[in-house]
Amino acid sequence: MEQKNAVEIADFIARYLSYMLGAGVHTSRVVRNSKRLGDALGVDVSIHTSQKTATLTVMDRVGNIKDTRVLDIPAFPISFEWNADLSALSWAAYDGNMTLDEVKAKFEELVSKPKMNPVFVLFMASLANASFCRLFGGDIWAMLITFAATMIGFFTRQHLARRHVNHYIVFIVSAFVASICASTALTLGLDSAEIALATSVLYLVPGVPLINGVIDITDGHIQIGISRLVNALMLIVCIAIGMSGTLMLVKDSLL
Amino acid sequence: MIAVDIISDGLFAAVAAMGFGSISDPPMRAFKYIALLAALGHAARYCLMTFLGVDIASASFVAAFIIGTGSVWAGKKVFCPMTVLYIPALLPMVPGTYAYKTVFSLIMFLQGISSPTQGSEYLQAMIFNGAVSFSVIFMLAVGATVPVFLLREKANSMTRGSRYI
Numbered sequence: 001m002e003q004k005n006a007v008e009i010a011d012f013i014a015r016y017l018s019y020m021l022g023a024g025v026h027t028s029r030v031v032r033n034s035k036r037l038g039d040a041l042g043v044d045v046s047i048h049t050s051q052k053t054a055t056l057t058v059m060d061r062v063g064n065i066k067d068t069r070v071l072d073i074p075a076f077p078i079s080f081e082w083n084a085d086l087s088a089l090s091w092a093a094y095d096g097n098m099t100l101d102e103v104k105a106k107f108e109e110l111v112s113k114p115k116m117n118p119v120f121v122l123f124m125a126s127l128a129n130a131s132f133c134r135l136f137g138g139d140i141w142a143m144l145i146t147f148a149a150t151m152i153g154f155f156t157r158q159h160l161a162r163r164h165v166n167h168y169i170v171f172i173v174s175a176f177v178a179s180i181c182a183s184t185a186l187t188l189g190l191d192s193a194e195i196a197l198a199t200s201v202l203y204l205v206p207g208v209p210l211i212n213g214v215i216d217i218t219d220g221h222i223q224i225g226i227s228r229l230v231n232a233l234m235l236i237v238c239i240a241i242g243m244s245g246t247l248m249l250v251k252d253s254l255l
Numbered sequence: 256m257i258a259v260d261i262i263s264d265g266l267f268a269a270v271a272a273m274g275f276g277s278i279s280d281p282p283m284r285a286f287k288y289i290a291l292l293a294a295l296g297h298a299a300r301y302c303l304m305t306f307l308g309v310d311i312a313s314a315s316f317v318a319a320f321i322i323g324t325g326s327v328w329a330g331k332k333v334f335c336p337m338t339v340l341y342i343p344a345l346l347p348m349v350p351g352t353y354a355y356k357t358v359f360s361l362i363m364f365l366q367g368i369s370s371p372t373q374g375s376e377y378l379q380a381m382i383f384n385g386a387v388s389f390s391v392i393f394m395l396a397v398g399a400t401v402p403v404f405l406l407r408e409k410a411n412s413m414t415r416g417s418r419y420i
Contacts, residue, residue, distance in 0.1 A: 024279070029336065029338070032411065077279075078278075078279040078280065079279065080279055080280055080281035080335075080338075080339040080342075080343070083339050084282050084285070084334070084335045084336055084339050084417075087336050087414040088415075088419065088420045089420055091412070091414055091415040092417070092420060095415065095416065120277070124273060125275065125277065127270055128271040128272075128273065129271075131266075131268075131270040131271045132267075132271045135297075135347070198352055199352075201351075203274075203278070205354065205355075207346040208279050208346075210396075211349070211396045213396075214393055214397065215338070215396050218397060218400050236358065237358050239355050240358030240359055243355065247359075254362060254363050255360065255377075255380065
């Protein structure tokens with residue numbers, strides 16, 4: 001194997017790695033998949049990861065040619081579809097003896113698949129929050145108000161995120177908007193108005209990073225696990241700030 | 256009546272899991288299993304907490320264990336890694352209200368800092384909410400990961416031979 005080939009493989013694995021980490025896959029899976037992919041292409045791969053960057057060393061097995069680089073991890077939205085597809089790609093390369101060019105072509109095809117329709121996501125998230133309201137004991141009117149409030153709040157979030165506003169500000173604003181819409185339940189004097197108000201912001205709770213963080217900690221990637229948890233904690237603080245704006249306006253007390 | 260309660264709890268949890276999951280863009284083929292696992296897990300937690308009086312953290316652990324084990328079986332069917340199925344299914348059980356109430360108690364504590372009795376009440380509320388939310392999240396993730404530890408090889412080759420790429 002010549003130097004050029006090892007460098008090309010390193011280029012591709014760097015891309016694969018940054019896409020997986022960026023899409024919110026837990027660390028041990030990313031490391032395992034990248035090593036498997038390296039194995040399939042005939043190189044040894046070592047990885048060090050942190051929250052925003054990763055270090056990658058690719059070593060070819062014959063000539064001891066090494067290629068080391070530090071990569072920035074891009075901030076993609078979380079994507080379970082990439083998680084499933086890119087994992088499957090690493091197995092396909094391992095089992096099917098694909099060449100580097102074939103793997104690359106397949107990778108480009110997988111990551112350029114269209115994402116889920118944002119209007120469908122908006123509808124599903126609102127429906128989810130309404131059923132959440134029911135799980136907390138809300139009646140049908142509280143559910144309807146939560147549905148509408150979530151729809152407006154989530155719409156705000158999608159639009160601000162599309163304009164690349166800082167995500168802490170996105171969370172504060174959308175929590176405020178959703179809860180101020182849900183506070184109409186208090187004005188209307190519903191029995192379960194409190195429940196509608198309390199559940200209207202739950203679509204923002206960063207459940208995936210929270211669970212991923214604990215999974216990383218149990219896998220021994222303690223540093224990156226704690227980074228994920230701290231990141232999620234910051235977002236929860238933002239939700240609380242946005243919602244406390246509403247509560248101070250409508251009822252003078254937070255708890 | 257009890258049966259209706261349990262079934263409706265499962266149904267609404269399934270809708271919640273699909274909706275919150277869809278924010279994170281799961282593959283379409285995974286949705287029905289996410290719904291099934293979330294319904295089973297949430298209904299199990301509801302039964303444990305309501306009828307047996309189990310505390311929220313232990314009940315979440317059992318529910319997460321059920322979801323994790325189910326995702327080993329379902330993952331092989333739709334060629335999805337276990338996390339793609341069990342993380343969305345766990346989302347309805349993430350203690351969001353406890354989490355933001357922790358921050359609220361902190362704000363209220365700071366506002367009532369001059370009155371010692373009120374201050375300590377809010378501090379107590381903060382520790383209560385924080386402890387519940389942390390331990391529930393911890394138990395959820397650990398409970399769902401236990402099957403991965405038990406079945407290392409099988410759990411790590413879910414997407415092998417996938418028909419979907």
